[in-house]
Amino acid sequence: MKRHEFIKISGLAGLGVAIFPNFSFKNFSEEFTRNQLIGKGNPDIIGDSYTSKMNKLTKEAFNKMKVAAAKENINLEVVSAYRSFQRQKEIFEGKYRRFTSQGLSPENAIEKIIEYSTIPGTSRHHWGTDLDIIDANAPRPANVLMPENFHGLGPYCNLKVWLDKNAHKFDFIEVYTDNGNRKGFRYEPWHFSYAPVSIPMLREYQQKIDVKKMLSEEKILGNEFFSEAFVDRYVKENILDINPKLL
Numbered sequence: 001m002k003r004h005e006f007i008k009i010s011g012l013a014g015l016g017v018a019i020f021p022n023f024s025f026k027n028f029s030e031e032f033t034r035n036q037l038i039g040k041g042n043p044d045i046i047g048d049s050y051t052s053k054m055n056k057l058t059k060e061a062f063n064k065m066k067v068a069a070a071k072e073n074i075n076l077e078v079v080s081a082y083r084s085f086q087r088q089k090e091i092f093e094g095k096y097r098r099f100t101s102q103g104l105s106p107e108n109a110i111e112k113i114i115e116y117s118t119i120p121g122t123s124r125h126h127w128g129t130d131l132d133i134i135d136a137n138a139p140r141p142a143n144v145l146m147p148e149n150f151h152g153l154g155p156y157c158n159l160k161v162w163l164d165k166n167a168h169k170f171d172f173i174e175v176y177t178d179n180g181n182r183k184g185f186r187y188e189p190w191h192f193s194y195a196p197v198s199i200p201m202l203r204e205y206q207q208k209i210d211v212k213k214m215l216s217e218e219k220i221l222g223n224e225f226f227s228e229a230f231v232d233r234y235v236k237e238n239i240l241d242i243n244p245k246l247l
Contacts, residue, residue, distance in 0.1 A: 037205045038214060039085035039126025053082035055128035058194040062131065065170040074162050077136035079144060079190075083125035085218075092120050093221040106225040114238060115186055119226075121214050122239060129198035130175065132190045135159035147178075150189040160189055171195050173245050184237035193246055202239075202246070211235055 035041040047053035054062070066076045092113060099109035113119075124130040134144050138155040150160040167173070173195045176188040212231040215223045226234075240247070 032201055032204045032208075034208060037126070037201065037209055038121040038218075039083065039088060039123065042082075042128060045082050045128045047082070050083065050087070051078045051081055053128065054078075054131065055082075055194065055197050057197055058129050058131070061170050061172065061194055065167065065172065068166065068170070069162060072162060073137060074159055075136040076159075077134050078131050079134055080125065080132040081130075082128040083123060085120050085126060088118060088120040088123050088126070089218075089220065091117055096222050106222050107230075110222055110225060110230075114234065116188075118185075118238070119215065119234070120220055121209075121218055122211060122234075124175065124193060124198065124202075127198055127201045129194045129201065131172075131192055131194075132188075133159070133163070133192060134190060145188070145190050147187050147189055156190075163192065167192055173243055175242050175246060177243050182241050184239075184241040195246055199246060205239075211239075 033041075036044075042055075044055050044057075045053055046056045046059060062076070062078070069076045095113045095117060096106075096109055099112055100106060104112065118124075132145060134140075134149075135156050135158065138159065141149055141155060143149075148154050150156045163172075163174070171194055172192040174189065175191045175193050176182070176185045178187045178189070211234070212226060212228065215226055215231070220226075
């Protein structure tokens with residue numbers, strides 16, 4: 001191993017141990033490829049469905065968290081985990097076609113999509129580290145991923161209280177917090193990220209991925225309307241304006 005690589009990995013490992021008590025040195029022992037970072041293939045992903053596919057270290061940590069939650073009659077259920085580039089592309093382009101056919105301009109359609117949905121190649125779900133979580137023991141509303149379900153008299157209030165108190169013990173951090181000063185994606189009380197893997201992936205994403213170039217290369221529908229100013233704002237607000245514990 002080259003000296004500068006050893007220093008880089010050792011430094012990141014030390015940081016991980018200081019912040020996350022369950023951190024393992026092996027989490028930082030590899031660099032990530034472009035395909036891994038944009039959701040086009042990752043040997044570290046295990047599982048066989050969109051609710052069970054996730055990074056192998058994320059799955060280990062989630063299973064431990066699930067056991068702990070069960071002791072308090074909370075049944076952690078993942079409703080969305082790893083999402084491939086192709087699947088995110090289908091979601092984004094389906095919404096783009098629908099909104100533009102309803103009369104929205106391409107620019108306004110894109111703005112509406114990114115209130116909740118990511119542009120393919122930029123989703124944290126591409127990494128297999130991020131999970132959308134509900135409580136399978138609670139009454140299931142028609143639309144499970146709604147903020148009101150996690151507050152007040154919502155069915156997932158007990159889950160939210162438990163996650164706020166315990167998720168960090170397993171190195172899971174809420175991504176899109178209820179912070180009035182935060183821009184980008186709206187509040188998602190169900191979305192948690194396995195920080196020991198997602199933090200280094202985000203850092204390498206910033207180093208390796210030119211978002212505007214990638215979107216053009218991948219021929220995302222509507223990419224001609226992704227101006228330089230839009231992409232700069234999207235990166236700043238939608239990719240980076242997250243819980244600071246994940247930066």
